[in-house]
Amino acid sequence: MTSKRVFIYAGGEIDPISIKSIKQDDYIIGADRGALFLVDNGIKPHISVGDFDSVNAEEFARIQGFSDEILSCDAVNKDLTDTELAFDIAIEQQPTEIIMVGVSGSRLDHTLGNIHMLLRGLEQQISCFIWDRNNYITLTDSTHIVEDRGYTYASLLALSPEVTGINLEGFLYPLENATLKMGQSLGVSNRLVEAKGTIHIASGLLLVIQSKD
Structure with a gap:
């Protein structure tokens, strides 16, 4: 199997050093404000997903203009978090590795939910990691x-x-x-x-x- 990595950037705590690890063949997903971080740092998302309720109209226009694809959903009538939407897309790529950045932070419910998401990767035999300034987590x-x-x-x-x-x-x-x-x-x-x-x-x-x- 050819090695393939997917990076997910969400709107939580992001270690800017992480972008130095992105390689040309990596598949890049921006989730909500994580997409803005990528755009601001000159990284072109293959797809940006979410309700984009954490960015303003000008920022969303920049995300739209710099992303290969946009998947926008309603902020209220949705069953999945922006990160899980991104994770589902990541799994569809059939990668060997998924690296999630910006999926931890002050919202403990979101952080724990994203840590539990590592189990879904393990069930698919995909190595999954969560990366922030102070932690590198896997299962x-x-x-x-x-x-x-x-x-x-x-x-x-x-x-x-x-x-x-x-x-x-x-x-x-x-x-x-x-x-x-x-x-x-x-x-x-x-x-x-x-x-x-x-x-x-x-x-x-x-x-x-x-x-x-």
Whole structure:
């Protein structure tokens, strides 16, 4: 399978450094005000989606003029958030990787909903990541390689009632055949001691959160 990445930019907390990771062959989706961020930084979205209730008429005109395609929906009569609309389009591209930027921030309900969206990617066998200034988040149900991205901590949290058979390599605090249950903090604030760390789990869903203050 040819490797294909999709970037989703939404209207939450955006790390401007993320645009340096965009490559020519990446598929770019702007969700609501995330589309404006892309336009303002000279990145042409393949498609911009949402109700666009967070931009004014002049900003929306700029988004329309700079995007290959626009998918606009009613701000009231819709069942999905702008980010989930974008995520559905991302999955349609059949990528190997989806990177979501601007999907976390002050709205905890939106942030948690977007973290839960990682499960949909996992079910489709797509590697999905959430990226902001202080966090890089993914979800695994098997083996995952954690790369040193300049974050201080690497925390592990159960997203299922329990995660079993956890083995860590390349971390300051190793685990061997450990079990984490939802609500436990055993896996919080670990650190990489090598350029890469390896996580193996036998069962369950494990959030992997690289973070810094």
